Amino acid sequence: MGAVSGTAEVLRWEIPSLFRWLGVIDAALQEVGQELAWEREELNEVSVAVIEAVSNAIEHGNRFEPARSVQVELRASGRHLRFRVSDEGPGFASDRLDQPTPSPESPEFMMSRGRGLFIMRDIMDAIRIQREAGRFVVELDKELKAPVGTGH
Amino acid sequence: MGAVSGTAEVLRWEIPSLFRWLGVIDAALQEVGQELAWEREELNEVSVAVIEAVSNAIEHGNRFEPARSVQVELRASGRHLRFRVSDEGPGFASDRLDQPTPSPESPEFMMSRGRGLFIMRDIMDAIRIQREAGRFVVELDKELKAPVGTGH
Amino acid sequence: MNIKVREEEQVVIFDISGRIMGGPDSETFHNLVKENIAHGKKQILINLGKVNWINSTGLGILIAGYTSVKDADGQFKLVNISDRIESILMVTKLSGIFESFDSEAEAVASFGS
């Protein structure tokens, strides 16, 4: 059965703050995408964006402290996806999200770091940051283009 | 790096109560097992036991109500694993865990249901049930036989 | 769970894919078994090559099928068992009940004997 319209399916994951656990989030995402019959290219893109958010939460948020957790929540209602990725760190100022993505012609284009937020913003429809219950939360919305299949 | 002895790595998952989400738990478990370099046969067995616990939580605990969640927690400290699988249902009486596993010679051996708890008990070292914060929790312990490798 | 049915030298082969985990699959599977028995086709081979995993409810489906076929004096066997499925068959000691094979050719040849 596809997602019942109106109600959201909610899934959550929590990992220690080490890059080694990124694969667990990724494997789960691939499985969710298959189960909900997301189109392959959209699944690829969405997972790239989420992995960026989780990578940042691990590195910048929790500074690789394994005792600090990164949490990922997905709410899927039909074609609408909302991811919430949270960490225990200080977060960043929201004006960082307003900077334009460097164009291939600009000198910064070949920078080796600093691409994560641009990737998330370019793939997802909306990105918001907020503080909630002592955690820093990055919220990512995406409306899937392709009609969602039956999943079975 | 292997798990630092003394500290546990904690991972958590939460799914709606539908069998379709079993695959997400399974995919994550396979990835954890690979990352922590569990021996293949032990990974197979442990995942069989955990899938049984989650199947029961979905079916008997939450009665396939998608709005009710099943939570899985894994604490891995070196070779010691502790899984906690919880649901929002009434649970069952603990004497159920004392019944002996039917032998291949007994007439009940070919029963088509009623194998889950036996499987969990036969695979894991210990199984405990408890009520906690309004949830019914099945706790499964396993000491891996094989020395845990480096995982990288 | 998906099931495709074909025949090979009097043996009915069920190619199963996906996960075997009970629910509505149970009835689908059992109806297929009963239909075949009703048509006198009692040599049934279950190809598990494309099954990722199975839980105990799914095992129950196989057991019910086995029992029905056995009761009709037929044979019910398994082929292409992954190491994960092997694990659950070992733990439950059901590996002593289900005759199983590594290759389809071997399995098909074994029927009637």
Place this chain on the structure above:
Amino acid sequence: MNIKVREEEQVVIFDISGRIMGGPDSETFHNLVKENIAHGKKQILINLGKVNWINSTGLGILIAGYTSVKDADGQFKLVNISDRIESILMVTKLSGIFESFDSEAEAVASFGS
């Protein structure tokens, strides 16, 4: 990330496997690139066939390698890109920077040209 290095007709091939996600991998990779440049080996092909995925920190590793090789008047190319890696290269527009190939033979033949 694991790297194995081999040579094919003057082209140094890095067979990478696992995940490229920054951290200590970054230095390992960059040292290998610099070593090869120092030995006059400036035709470098990165085989990503066994890479499951890459995050932006991992991309940064490839970019740093590309830049070093380019600065030494060499060539740095990619081969065997999965659709997941293609996704991240497209989104970042880096697919316009990295020359990439579907087969190793094609890729190797392209060097020097």
